[in-house]
Amino acid sequence: xxxxxxxxxxxxxxxxxxxxxxxxxxxxxxxxxxxxxxxxxxxxxxxxxxxxxxxxxxxxxxxxxxxxxxxxxxxxxxxxxxxxxxxxxxxxxxxxxxxxxxxxxxxxxxxxxxxxxxxxxxxxxxxxxxxxxxxxxxxxxxxxxxxxxxxxxxxxxxxxxxxxxxxxxxxxxxxxxxxxxxxxxxxxxxxxxxxxxxxxxxxxxxxxxxxxxxxxxxxxxxxxxxxxxxxxxxxxxxxxxxxxxxxxxxxxxxxxxxxxxxxxxxxxx
Numbered sequence: 001x002x003x004x005x006x007x008x009x010x011x012x013x014x015x016x017x018x019x020x021x022x023x024x025x026x027x028x029x030x031x032x033x034x035x036x037x038x039x040x041x042x043x044x045x046x047x048x049x050x051x052x053x054x055x056x057x058x059x060x061x062x063x064x065x066x067x068x069x070x071x072x073x074x075x076x077x078x079x080x081x082x083x084x085x086x087x088x089x090x091x092x093x094x095x096x097x098x099x100x101x102x103x104x105x106x107x108x109x110x111x112x113x114x115x116x117x118x119x120x121x122x123x124x125x126x127x128x129x130x131x132x133x134x135x136x137x138x139x140x141x142x143x144x145x146x147x148x149x150x151x152x153x154x155x156x157x158x159x160x161x162x163x164x165x166x167x168x169x170x171x172x173x174x175x176x177x178x179x180x181x182x183x184x185x186x187x188x189x190x191x192x193x194x195x196x197x198x199x200x201x202x203x204x205x206x207x208x209x210x211x212x213x214x215x216x217x218x219x220x221x222x223x224x225x226x227x228x229x230x231x232x233x234x235x236x237x238x239x240x241x242x243x244x245x246x247x248x249x250x251x252x253x254x255x256x257x258x259x260x261x262x263x264x265x266x267x268x269x
Contacts, residue, residue: 004158005154009142009143009145009146009208009212010142010143010205010208010209010212012142012145012154012157012208013138013139013141013142013143013204013205013207013208014201014204014205014208016138016142016157016158016161016204017135017138017139017161017200017201017203017204017205018201019161019165020134020135020138020161020164020165020168020197020200021168021194021197021198021200021201022165023165023166023168023169023172023197024131024168024169024171024172024193024194024196024197024200025172025190025193025194025197026169026172027168027169027170027171027172027173027174027176027193028172028173028175028176028189028190028192028193028194028196029172029176029190030172030173030176030177031173031176031177031179031180031186031189031190031193032186032190034173034177035177035180035181036177036181037173037174037177037178039244040244040246040249041249042170042174043241043242043243043244043246043247043249043250043253044241044249044250044252044253045170045171045173045174045253046170046174046237046240046241046250046253047237047238047241047249047250047251047252047253047254047257048167048170048253048254048256048257048260049130049167049170049171049237049253049257050233050237050238050241050250050253050254050257051253051254051255051256051257051258051259051260051261052163052164052166052167052257052258052260052261053133053134053164053167053229053230053232053233053237053257053261054229054230054233054254054257054258054261055163055257055258055259055260055261055262055265056137056160056163056164056226056229056261056265057137057225057226057227057229057230058226059261059262059265059266060137060141060156060157060159060160060265061137061140061141061222061223061225061226061229062080062084062222062223062226064144064149064219064222065079065080065083065218065219065220065222065223065226066079066080066219067149068149068218068219068222069219071149072219074219079219079220079222079223080219080223081223082220082223083219083220083221083222083223083224083226083227084223084224084226084227084230085227086220086224086227087133087223087224087225087226087227087228087229087230087231088227088228088230088231089227090224090227090228091129091132091133091227091228091231091232091235092231092235094129094132095111095112095129095231095235096111096112097112097113098112098113098125098128098129099111099112099113099114099115099117099122099125100112100122100123100125100126100128100129101119101122101123101125101126107119107122110122112125119182120179120182120184120192121192123175123178123179123192124175124192124193124195124196125196126236127171127174127175127196128196128198128199129232129236130171130232130236130237131168131171131196131197131199131200131203132199132200132203132228133203133225133228133229133231133232134164134168134200134203134229135199135200135201135202135203135204135207136203136204136206136207136224136225136228137160137164137207137225137226137228137229138157138160138161138164138200138204138207139203139204139205139206139207139208139209139211140207140208140210140211140218140221140222140224140225141156141157141160141161141222142157142204142208143207143208143209143210143211143212143218143221144157144211144218144222145157146211146212147211147215147218149218155268156265156268158268159261159264159265159267159268160264160265162264162268163260163261163264163265166260167257168197171196171197172193172194172196172197173193175192175193175196176189176190176192176193176194177189179192179193207221207225238250238254241253241254
């Protein structure tokens with residue numbers, strides 16, 4: 001951990017998101033042991049991911065953005081509100097543009113630009129949508145360390161990466177196992193599942209570099225990442241986890257996810 005602390009912040013963001021990508025791959029590896037995931041368990045995992053992202057949006061992103069704005073003499077709410085809404089707008093545009101298909105839905109309900117891509121590719125892209133703001137959030141958190149601002153700490157950035165890594169595990173399984181059930185080989189299902197996490201290191205490096213070299217946008221960037229994550233939670237994770245009449249698993253999962261992320265951020269940050 002001390003070696004990571006002494007690295008340039010862009011490298012810290014890269015290594016942290018290689019870890020989160022690795023957790024996605026570890027989850028995708030569940031396809032070698034299981035051919036099916038019970039719907040109740042999947043709902044719980046989706047709820048857990050939602051809880052982690054909601055907690056991370058406030059504790060790791062919005063709160064530091066507001067505090068930084070106050071110290072900079074800016075209206076405290078301005079960067080938080082503007083950045084938050086821009087993050088949601090960005091994901092809305094990506095959601096309407098990027099072809100993708102959510103788990104359990106027929107091809108007729110694929111979203112984004114119409115394409116002849118295979119169902120497997122569209123399923124992977126649906127999870128990739130989740131991972132864009134997650135990678136961006138980790139990158140911005142580590143990039144903020146370059147400016148020594150209150151409310152941001154190395155331990156807090158690590159906590160964010162750990163929290164996102166934990167919820168990436170079920171996301172990897174949520175891609176690979178359904179693909180195996182549809183007849184794809186275990187190895188190919190695994191490769192597709194882990195591929196959904198590739199975007200996180202890319203987004204993290206871009207986010208870290210941007211806030212390191214353009215300090216004035218830092219509070220906006222923090223809030224932007226939060227808005228993008230909340231958009232994913234409301235648009236994708238919660239509806240998917242609540243598709244069945246039994247919503248207890250998803251609700252309990254969300255509560256546990258929020259609690260775990262809050263514990264990590266407060267205890268380590």
